[in-house]
């Protein structure tokens with residue numbers, strides 16, 4: 001069987017991911033923390049979308065696209081975040 005490396009930064013193979021899912025790590029965050037997926041230098045830019053597809057394929061469940069909420073990369077005025085909420089009374 002061909003070895004497919006999914007996370008190149010942490011050297012995690014598809015087989016390791018599938019085995020972890022079948023061992024009960026069916027939640028993306030559990031899987032990520034257990035295997036250190038996405039914790040390499042690229043911070044998961046390469047592997048996270050692939051791992052989500054594998055998780056979806058193996059569990060038959062839809063995996064949320066972006067469960068992690070991160071602050072904006074570029075500073076923005078706070079008013080931009082509340083735009084549209086101003087006149088809701």
Ligand code: FES
Nearest residue numbers: 007009040042047
């Ligand atoms: S490829 Fe997985 S963290 Fe970079």
